[in-house]
Amino acid sequence: MRGDQGLQQNAVNAARGMGVRKFGSGEKVKPASIYSMFLRIFDHARTEWKSLAIALASIILISLLEFVVPQLTKYTIDTVIPGKLFGKLALIGAGVLGAAIALGILRYLSTSVMASIGQKVLYKLRNDLYRHLQRLDVAYYDRNRTGDLMSRVTNDVSILQQLISSSMMQLFTDVFTFTAIAVYMLAIDWKLTVLLLATFPFMIWTTRLFGKRIRASFRKVQESLADVSDHLQTTLTGIRLVKSFTAEDFEAERFSERTQRNMDANVQVVRLRAMYEPIIDFINFAGLAIVLVFGAWLVMKDAMTVGTVVAFIAYLRLLQNPVRHFSRILNTIQQAAAAYERVMEVLNTKAIITDKPNAIELPPANGRILFRDVSFSYSQAAHSEVLRGFNLELKPGEVTALVGSSGSGKTTIAHLVTRFYDVQDGSVTVDGRDVRDVTLHSLREQIGIVSQDIVLFNGTIEENIRYGHQDATDEEVRAAAEAANAAEFIQVFPEGYRTQIGERGVRLSGGQKQRISIARAILKNPKIIILDEATASLDTESEQLIQAALAKLLKGRTCLVIAHRLSTIQQADHIYVLENGQIEEHGTHDELLERRGRYRELYELQFPAATDSASI
Numbered sequence: 001m002r003g004d005q006g007l008q009q010n011a012v013n014a015a016r017g018m019g020v021r022k023f024g025s026g027e028k029v030k031p032a033s034i035y036s037m038f039l040r041i042f043d044h045a046r047t048e049w050k051s052l053a054i055a056l057a058s059i060i061l062i063s064l065l066e067f068v069v070p071q072l073t074k075y076t077i078d079t080v081i082p083g084k085l086f087g088k089l090a091l092i093g094a095g096v097l098g099a100a101i102a103l104g105i106l107r108y109l110s111t112s113v114m115a116s117i118g119q120k121v122l123y124k125l126r127n128d129l130y131r132h133l134q135r136l137d138v139a140y141y142d143r144n145r146t147g148d149l150m151s152r153v154t155n156d157v158s159i160l161q162q163l164i165s166s167s168m169m170q171l172f173t174d175v176f177t178f179t180a181i182a183v184y185m186l187a188i189d190w191k192l193t194v195l196l197l198a199t200f201p202f203m204i205w206t207t208r209l210f211g212k213r214i215r216a217s218f219r220k221v222q223e224s225l226a227d228v229s230d231h232l233q234t235t236l237t238g239i240r241l242v243k244s245f246t247a248e249d250f251e252a253e254r255f256s257e258r259t260q261r262n263m264d265a266n267v268q269v270v271r272l273r274a275m276y277e278p279i280i281d282f283i284n285f286a287g288l289a290i291v292l293v294f295g296a297w298l299v300m301k302d303a304m305t306v307g308t309v310v311a312f313i314a315y316l317r318l319l320q321n322p323v324r325h326f327s328r329i330l331n332t333i334q335q336a337a338a339a340y341e342r343v344m345e346v347l348n349t350k351a352i353i354t355d356k357p358n359a360i361e362l363p364p365a366n367g368r369i370l371f372r373d374v375s376f377s378y379s380q381a382a383h384s385e386v387l388r389g390f391n392l393e394l395k396p397g398e399v400t401a402l403v404g405s406s407g408s409g410k411t412t413i414a415h416l417v418t419r420f421y422d423v424q425d426g427s428v429t430v431d432g433r434d435v436r437d438v439t440l441h442s443l444r445e446q447i448g449i450v451s452q453d454i455v456l457f458n459g460t461i462e463e464n465i466r467y468g469h470q471d472a473t474d475e476e477v478r479a480a481a482e483a484a485n486a487a488e489f490i491q492v493f494p495e496g497y498r499t500q501i502g503e504r505g506v507r508l509s510g511g512q513k514q515r516i517s518i519a520r521a522i523l524k525n526p527k528i529i530i531l532d533e534a535t536a537s538l539d540t541e542s543e544q545l546i547q548a549a550l551a552k553l554l555k556g557r558t559c560l561v562i563a564h565r566l567s568t569i570q571q572a573d574h575i576y577v578l579e580n581g582q583i584e585e586h587g588t589h590d591e592l593l594e595r596r597g598r599y600r601e602l603y604e605l606q607f608p609a610a611t612d613s614a615s616i
């Protein structure tokens, strides 16, 4: 048992794992250039121009003040000390302290303003990403893992926010300081400065070399983190399954494999940084050696004052600070670039199922649905067609049931009506209009789905029912619950309709959840209803209540019922038996029993006694 389950899980995970690395066509982005990342961030920050202006002004003032302090040093060494100007000392002391206080205030201002811009950009980006995810096709969710997508919206966006809040400020300050000081030093002594700047190409080259590798490692860190998040999401939501298979240790083992991959990737990043920083330090010391040796030589030759050399060394430090900071910021930038790539992979994915430019609103439907010569497959692989030249008519106000073996294409037919997927050939029409010619909103608004996988959100019972029609009044919500045979059990809860359900509230039984989902569909009041295995796995009492609720829901609507349990569809107006995407036979329950074909076979399998007596 253990082995079988392990094998299955591994196969599922291998397939899923492929989904992460191999995005569908159009989803793969080139390694994002840091430049395009900054452009996009600025684009998001544009509306914050006032705050940006304050931050920029602070940066300029910080650079100016940093420039003034070495000038005071030079003045003290070259003028005050030789001239014994005691009266100036207090002024110099006050000047340095004043500059320090002003620097503190400006740094506070720029940091807090940038942090708030960072948060706002983060807020916008995360909302854009979520909105985009909501619009992406169902097929996108078939290919990508939920935990991985969650990690992109949470972890990756947070990393980008760190870049804006803390590192970008530093980067601006550094670029500005670097340029201002380099220009000043060139003016004072261009030869010494050129010699000094000769070390910088080495720094840039080293930075680029390590940058690429660090980014690749960060990509691994983030991907492995997404794996961890995906594993958590699947095993915690499926905790009952894990326990029923006593797979706790097995899952803990698999979790530790994933965290180990994350740890290894992190260690790789640290190793690269540990190698990079000493190289940069060495180049910085080489610069210091040049200034010290060449400067001292100039002083000894009376071509330069001691104060100028001291100031030069102070400026050298200021010049090298940005580079040293940059080596640290590089970490954040590379990490952000890897996160940015992952965010862009989602944002660059275009939804395929969208409204045509000239899509019209589907008028209130009569509910006649026609499949004409439909061919459909989920993938482009050969022989993967689920439907081929498929024809079907669903008549307005009638119940059409689909039965057939597992995998015969029943759910796929429902997916094509709701346009979760588009047909490759032929057409699906509602009241004569191709579903691709009408807006998705107007189409889906007129379709209600009640399925076996009931999704109820964390919130109150009332909120869950109202999901079917947000503007419904309290009376309408209650009437829908009444019609769905749910009112009785809801009223037993002390808080009635305001009872919290889901993780932070009461647990409902399968039948109760089903009735709430029927109430939700009744409140939506759609012209077309799709029931997907709606009454599977319920006890007889629940089933009777639900059957009664469903009878009310189906009344006067076009209904597509996908059923395995033939007992639930005996009253259907039409029953179609599907095998391998083809209709094998159709008719009413009685007609099909008489025909003694596949339907009767299925029926006899489910109700051996009933057919025995029927045939006597």
Ligand SMILES: Nc1ncnc2c1ncn2[C@@H]1O[C@H](COP(=O)(O)OP(=O)(O)OP(=O)(O)O)[C@@H](O)[C@H]1O
Residues within 6 Å of the ligand: 142, 378, 379, 386, 404, 405, 406, 407, 408, 409, 410, 411, 412, 413
């Ligand atoms: N999202 C998907 N991506 C790829 N293939 C899919 C997808 N959904 C279904 N299929 C494949 O399409 C075929 C038809 O599946 P479908 O779910 O329509 O069958 P079904 O008759 O509803 O089965 P069941 O009664 O077991 O629910 C199956 O071979 C299935 O493996």
